[in-house]
Amino acid sequence: MNEPRFPNDEGEDAWMVVQVSADEHWNAYHDIRRAVLFEARGLIGYEANHPDDRRDEHFPLLLLLENTPVGAARLDLMDDATACVRTVAIRAECQGKGYGRMLMTGLEKFASQHGVERLLVNAARGAVGFYGALGWTLVEAGGENPVLTKELRTRP
Numbered sequence: 592m593n594e595p596r597f598p599n600d601e602g603e604d605a606w607m608v609v610q611v612s613a614d615e616h617w618n619a620y621h622d623i624r625r626a627v628l629f630e631a632r633g634l635i636g637y638e639a640n641h642p643d644d645r646r647d648e649h650f651p652l653l654l655l656l657e658n659t660p661v662g663a664a665r666l667d668l669m670d671d672a673t674a675c676v677r678t679v680a681i682r683a684e685c686q687g688k689g690y691g692r693m694l695m696t697g698l699e700k701f702a703s704q705h706g707v708e709r710l711l712v713n714a715a716r717g718a719v720g721f722y723g724a725l726g727w728t729l730v731e732a733g734g735e736n737p738v739l740t741k742e743l744r745t746r747p
């Protein structure tokens with residue numbers, strides 16, 4: 592497969608973050624997001640054909656473990672070297688094992704390679720501690736989705 596890949600720094604392929612383009616990866620991307628962000632929260636109406644997933648400046652990403660998809664996220668490039676992190680999700684049975692950290696490590700590498708210097712996220716309330724553990728800073732605590740930011744200092 593010729594998808595852009597962002598392997599880990601250990602020079603191994605045990606895990607990697609890929610930019611989604613192959614059909615099987617689109618299917619996994621939607622399956623993970625539907626299950627984790629909708630079904631597990633009792634929500635319906637997930638849209639697998641939402642135009643936001645196909646915009647030029649939006650990058651759907653998938654975490655592969657030994658080629659098996661376990662997590663998904665999207666990086667939306669904005670102005671001023673800023674990007675928004677959207678819909679971060681790790682399969683329920685894989686949560687709490689460090690895979691979310693791997694996904695964000697690959698996402699940050701991808702973002703840096705696209706000139707991003709600052710990440711933003713509108714976080715789920717229950718996920719604020721996750722971003723905190725990864726070095727993000729809370730900039731807006733109120734509201735349903737607290738806003739956090741992270742400066743990316745290392746350039747590729």
Ligand SMILES: CC(C)(COP(=O)(O)OP(=O)(O)OC[C@H]1O[C@@H](n2cnc3c(N)ncnc32)[C@H](O)[C@@H]1OP(=O)(O)O)[C@@H](O)C(=O)NCCC(=O)NCCS
Pocket residue numbers: 627628678679680681682685686687688689690691692693712713714715717718719720721722724725
């Ligand atoms: C939030 C989520 C992406 C985290 O992924 P994960 O694989 O479970 O997290 P990891 O195991 O990689 O945890 C990394 C670190 O964050 C911490 N952490 C993870 N989830 C946390 C939470 N909900 N609250 C507080 N800390 C958390 C871990 O303790 C770990 O810290 P450590 O490395 O210092 O020990 C995942 O649990 C998930 O998909 N949750 C449901 C959907 C969701 O809330 N998505 C976020 C939308 S903004």
